[in-house]
Amino acid sequence: MTRIAILGATGYTALELLKILARHPHVEVTALTTRQDSKPHISEIHPALTGQFDLVCENLSAEEVGQRADIVFCALPHTASMEAVPQLLDAGCRVIDLSADYRLSDPGVYEKWYGHVHTDPTRLSSTVYGLPELFMDRIPSAELVANPGCYTSTSILGLAPLLAAGLIESSGIIIDAKSGVSGAGRTPKLGTLFSECNESVTAYGIGTHRHTPEIEQVLTDICGSDVQVAFNPHLIPMDRGILCSMYPRLKQQKSVEELLNVYREFYRGQPFVRIVENIPATKHVAHTNFCDISVRLNRDQLVVFSATDNLIKGASGVAVQNMNLLMGLDQRTGMLAC
């Protein structure tokens, strides 16, 4: 059994990770951390896990984690992650970092969008971006995997095939994204109170959302020329799920069927991307690691729909895909029959 630690066990991504790992046949969770010193049992933090793990959350050093675990999921806030990751790697662990700290390869871009100088800049260019559908070949041998953001994966998976095929303009791509509230995390804030979010929809972070440079970096990598998106996130009253409605400009007219075939070809053999004929609904992917994609033509305007569960395919599910690849396993292990 591979020994697993999770740093930052109190949030929703840790909860979903643990739900998946509870059924995984080849791993054992051996350490959970929190900054609290009271050593709460994990089932006090997450009552849903009662009876599934007999573990307390401890305030452990990187060295202590390194003695207990082979692979570490780092679910810390940004800036906390760039402090912990080098120590974990030094301690001999392989790390899947769920924060944003290692996703952007250019420390200047990081500083611009996150407002902090990166303290581990030299590692950025060599970190593997953990979107297995695009970077499957680089992940298995990685020491450090930067797990993608939720909006990011959903957007990229929906746009990559068309950009790779040169079918759409690389600039001016409008992304209208709708997310459930769990994406905002578990720290109490006015804006994520039930009575503020329920029975309401609004947008936020227009022009400033930090997933923007991440989407552009990865798509530019795929496309070969500069990709520029207008990313517009919205908050809607549901727990989980992201639907990205994306409006790129086709270079030349194509039929829906031709476009769907581009996607089918691109994702051939990928178990977690489903090219569907219906318009994707987040309910159909909720609590799964699937990303459902389809396209429509609204007269001449192409619309690409991409739907995920923001906590699974957008965070903890893809993290387990990455873990499986690090372990040399089928990426479906613990999530789908394989």
Next chain:
Amino acid sequence: MTRIAILGATGYTALELLKILARHPHVEVTALTTRQDSKPHISEIHPALTGQFDLVCENLSAEEVGQRADIVFCALPHTASMEAVPQLLDAGCRVIDLSADYRLSDPGVYEKWYGHVHTDPTRLSSTVYGLPELFMDRIPSAELVANPGCYTSTSILGLAPLLAAGLIESSGIIIDAKSGVSGAGRTPKLGTLFSECNESVTAYGIGTHRHTPEIEQVLTDICGSDVQVAFNPHLIPMDRGILCSMYPRLKQQKSVEELLNVYREFYRGQPFVRIVENIPATKHVAHTNFCDISVRLNRDQLVVFSATDNLIKGASGVAVQNMNLLMGLDQRTGMLAC
């Protein structure tokens, strides 16, 4: 007291109309109709109205309605409305039609989008489109007012000032609209069951939604040249509210403040349109007749946000605005202090 009838009293628009009219100082509701012959009391149909109206819903002819009412709200399904309206007008009533039957001025366009030959085509060109913020001068003297669709009003109010001022391209305007479920009506259907809609977001009617030609017709009227939109409605898990996120192309760069001033000037003196600095949220307009509008620049891409309560400003509230204008009253009567 002006005598009021509502045809089709069992739906949500009738319910919201009655809630508003219950507090209106100058009208008395005298007739409610339904196709059922069992004469249900209105509080059996809408328990929320218990104690507010002592009226039964009757299967009345147009002539009978004409004897009882001065102004009739026709909340029938499309095609049923075009049958009833001519009879109501013949019976001497003034009519506010909440269906789509008299909104499109070209019977050919109606037939194309609704799949029915219009049986009262000659009246279309003379019907007044009941969006008071744009057509205030035509409404007071009208015999028949076509009350706008919910997506329609929300979209038009957000785009009209920029088109009228020639600031945006008139084609290729992307509208990404998010609506609560009540917009789909009260007839039981699989797609509007709680367990289908809740915890889900999806799109529908891409390229085929019938509010498209209505938006284009009115905006073309305002703009003077052909307006073409890509209208993309989405269903989100809430009772009521519409947020339209709209992506027009600016002809030349403007600041957010310059653009907001265009809106403020355009809607000066309009009590129900609020140009706000925050991004509108449907919660802030829910259960009111307000339309909140703001703009943002996402780098160079203009984003216009417009929010309404689909049942109030999108249907029954604007209908009462129209009724007030027909009666020569301040349009706020019964809805805001005036």
Next chain:
Amino acid sequence: MTRIAILGATGYTALELLKILARHPHVEVTALTTRQDSKPHISEIHPALTGQFDLVCENLSAEEVGQRADIVFCALPHTASMEAVPQLLDAGCRVIDLSADYRLSDPGVYEKWYGHVHTDPTRLSSTVYGLPELFMDRIPSAELVANPGCYTSTSILGLAPLLAAGLIESSGIIIDAKSGVSGAGRTPKLGTLFSECNESVTAYGIGTHRHTPEIEQVLTDICGSDVQVAFNPHLIPMDRGILCSMYPRLKQQKSVEELLNVYREFYRGQPFVRIVENIPATKHVAHTNFCDISVRLNRDQLVVFSATDNLIKGASGVAVQNMNLLMGLDQRTGMLAC
């Protein structure tokens, strides 16, 4: 116009008060307070109020409030209220206190349930409990009205007629209450985050909820002998609304119709209590000041259902009823046609 101040303008009860007062014909809001010193405009705090009030929230002393207002709604947290209220009364204001500080007539009971010594104990016995359906005669001349709790009003209105008539046992009354989340206030807490409450139902405060002694005190007052309830509140995923399902023991068997007649007689002439034949649903009273009540027999077990909007009839609506009575107006003013 009577001049009105609201202390503690940032919460949900203040928001709902302001929505009602915006349409009230005989009052003018002249002061809003907050502990913040930044003087935020009320529409920054509550965007829903944009365009309705041109007021900033100020950190005012009781004396300053007294100079600006005739009647003060005190929407402060408990303990803060008992500090402010004496000063407001000294400054010549009449006060409607929405906190719990003046609801319990026995300072020892207050201390036991709230964990604080009451600093204004002598005023407790003379404070009027502001439930107009029960204490209509005492309110008009009051200087200080203790506005009831939300669970409290809903429970009391459902039980008072049967206790007053001696039809049920006064002890062992089980109250199973279900509340929307807004009842928990607007201060960010883990337990009221959207992602914690949504798609979940649970109970809390079993045996310790502070509305227990308030319910018992008022019902004991009505009944003439000690009333004892087992109050069991539950949190359900909706914004607003309380449904109390109550299980008292009938002293002797009665029919549903006989029981409903007891209620009808008890509440004759009361515009805001509706005795209904259907089982009350919170949706039917949402955004209104109504309390809907009905009863059922489950074989021999009596079930009383009582439903309110926790923010209106449970807080701000009843506060306006009280204000109307202080002003010598019809209690419906500003809320129902009258």
Next chain:
Amino acid sequence: MTRIAILGATGYTALELLKILARHPHVEVTALTTRQDSKPHISEIHPALTGQFDLVCENLSAEEVGQRADIVFCALPHTASMEAVPQLLDAGCRVIDLSADYRLSDPGVYEKWYGHVHTDPTRLSSTVYGLPELFMDRIPSAELVANPGCYTSTSILGLAPLLAAGLIESSGIIIDAKSGVSGAGRTPKLGTLFSECNESVTAYGIGTHRHTPEIEQVLTDICGSDVQVAFNPHLIPMDRGILCSMYPRLKQQKSVEELLNVYREFYRGQPFVRIVENIPATKHVAHTNFCDISVRLNRDQLVVFSATDNLIKGASGVAVQNMNLLMGLDQRTGMLAC
């Protein structure tokens, strides 16, 4: 691989069954039925299953089902089930019936509550009631298992230990049950529309809900003397989950800890019942086969809380437990690590 058929594949219980069976290591789904003749692919009916099953839903006879399957889940409406089950048994299948048709052992009780004469009455007394925590020894050898109702299991699991131990009175047990909307099924009805259920809570079926006799029959069986409950179901705005708040009368006072120990002893070794110290919340059991139980004392009044996912532990999850037992497997197979 054991061959599995599901009769009535279009509902929510079939959907959840298929989600579980997709990951089950020892079964293969070989037939799905519907009364439609159009042979829809299962992913058209349930898009969530796309890519997981390549099966069409067919209008098959019992004989045809018998040729294709070893074990049949019968997810038909009541009365349809009692027609199909005898044929399926004759065809050599073992059957897990998810309808109510075989749950009541007395055909007279069935007729009274369901309003139909039972057409297969002789089989009733020999049918095994499929609640494994209580009837583990009878299930493995059964030909026909009556899968329990959702409210039923949740209530019974919460009350059985105390009744078996003689700690509570067997009559006058009040059950206040709160259920998500999916329990009402997937057939479009006014009462389960999103816009009717959302932002509302109400009760229904007081004194008439058909799970009443089922609860009483099983508990009477456990208790040895007649059990009588007042069952009061409520509908709350969430997809899934049941919380039963139950108010039995203790025969003599016990502490919470003593009572929890009675439960822990009763359910020792049962993997799907968790005796928890926190008050159960439906969120903590959603999408799992767990039943979480705890107790509180509200002064002298005992309160028992029991929470399940109505579609899993309340229907499809317990059905898989039963299937596992029929197959001689660990009952956790396909649901928990074992």
